[in-house]
Amino acid sequence: MPDFPYPRLRRFPDVEAPSLQAWDATDELLVARALSAAADRGLSGSAITVIGDGYGALTLPLLAAGLAGIRVHQDLVTGRRALERNAAELGITGCAAHELDEELLHDARLVLLQLPKGLAELEEIADAVARWAAPDVVLLAGGRVKHMTPAQNEVLARFFGLVQPQRAERKSRLIVVADPLPLPERPPFPVSAAHPEFGLTLCAHGGAFAGERIDIGTRVLLEAMRERSAELAALSRRDGFTAVDLGCGTGALAASLALAVPEARVIATDRSAAAVRSARDTMSVNGVADRVTVALGDAGSAIPSGSVDLILLNPPFHLGASVHEGAGRRLIDAAARLLRPGGEVWTVFNSHLDHRRALSAAVGRTEQLTRTPKFTVTRSVRR
Structure with a gap:
């Protein structure tokens, strides 16, 4: 696959400034690991879910690599509009937007997650993945090292049997998560x-x-x-x-x-x-x-x-x-x-x-x- 043109991504209609860009090293590491995992497991795009994609830097490279049918959830409407604009600018199609619900995750076998800022948000996402994704789902979570804490691993460990932090690269770190645990009947939120x-x-x-x-x-x-x-x-x-x-x-x-x-x-x-x-x-x-x-x-x-x-x-x-x-x-x-x-x-x-x-x-x-x-x-x- 040719190098994806990350510098062409924009944050618009979100705030834009020289100090703010539409992707980071975590996006690039998650995409590289996801492409490798999809090839190793023979996954199509319909088996992949992306959560927390800021402006399309996770979803669009996967679509450009031929993984059509990806499901994506972005909390911010500005992020959703930016992804749509970036996709149109690059001539990329093939993803479906969802809320954080069962339809987003049903039978998903690979989930990519930009780690959220708050532990409560991470808890709700982890519960949703463990509750609705396929039993053999692998969750690839990532973030900038300076914003990551051991508490994030502890939250993930309440929902999954395997929580495996990886070696830091370019000031980012990935966490490989698998083996969903049994859950209470009711989700923890609202x-x-x-x-x-x-x-x-x-x-x-x-x-x-x-x-x-x-x-x-x-x-x-x-x-x-x-x-x-x-x-x-x-x-x-x-x-x-x-x-x-x-x-x-x-x-x-x-x-x-x-x-x-x-x-x-x-x-x-x-x-x-x-x-x-x-x-x-x-x-x-x-x-x-x-x-x-x-x-x-x-x-x-x-x-x-x-x-x-x-x-x-x-x-x-x-x-x-x-x-x-x-x-x-x-x-x-x-x-x-x-x-x-x-x-x-x-x-x-x-x-x-x-x-x-x-x-x-x-x-x-x-x-x-x-x-x-x-x-x-x-x-x-x-x-």
């Missing part, structure tokens, strides 16, 4: 936890940020919403009032608003499939599923411009394992696009970030509502 101080119960799948907990930034914004509930109620009396929880995670902000303002039309959107599944469960358990629409999307791209009266925003400041403000700035720009004139965005962010200046420039007049030693909450009014 999990849930009650938060009586806010009258909420949160549900979470493994890949959802903060799990079933309320992260400290969201907690500060929830407290500000409670303290200024009269102002939110007044805003909600606008004709056709619509609110958006932009980057909703497990849905704490959307559920809280729906409970506090029963007449509100609320949309909760996130680019993570795990977050969306979690938020839907959260709306159901809190009895607001009929009033909150939960959707997978990239920075509210499916919501019409100038159609929203209130946006609740807790923007991320990481892109995968990298600290980068680009994802947060994309959401701030999205908020400016979505708001009607006079509409408001309530934002919580780490106080050291320069988001207040960005909000003022993109949205309009921005005032501080509250500040803790770590977080700032602002309200910006669309000019």
